[in-house]
Amino acid sequence: MSEGLQSAGTIRTFGLAGVISQLVDNNAFPAIDEIESSLHPRLVEFIIEDFFKHKGQSQLLLTTHYDGLLEEDDLLRKDSIWFTDKKENGSTELYSLADFKGVNRISYLQKAYKYGKFGATQNI
Numbered sequence: 451m452s453e454g455l456q457s458a459g460t461i462r463t464f465g466l467a468g469v470i471s472q473l474v475d476n477n478a479f480p481a482i483d484e485i486e487s488s489l490h491p492r493l494v495e496f497i498i499e500d501f502f503k504h505k506g507q508s509q510l511l512l513t514t515h516y517d518g519l520l521e522e523d524d525l526l527r528k529d530s531i532w533f534t535d536k537k538e539n540g541s542t543e544l545y546s547l548a549d550f551k552g553v554n555r556i557s558y559l560q561k562a563y564k565y566g567k568f569g570a571t572q573n574i
Contacts, residue, residue: 481512
């Protein structure tokens with residue numbers, strides 16, 4: 451099927467799969483900005499799961515606005531989740547979910563995030 455007949459998600463999936471595969475083969479450090487762009491949330495989770503299965507010595511850096519990943523505690527450790535918070539002066543603060551006291555007692559991280567428990571709230 452020609453590329454013109456394929457969805458943006460299909461095109462992005464094949465592009466990501468090829469790049470990630472090449473980088474894993476070379477034990478590289480891929481960085482993917484807004485991984486959820488044009489992808490179904492379950493496909494995002496699958497890509498991350500698949501990376502972990504084949505990663506070798508590679509590491510993966512992702513940025514995302516998909517807060518559903520906060521509920522994937524069997525996929526992502528708390529110390530691998532980081533937030534950014536834009537300050538009034540234009541600077542950006544970076545901090546880890548693992549830095550929050552009592553985070554292990556929170557049942558629904560996604561809900562806590564939406565209610566501002568971790569800062570990094572969107573300015574809509």
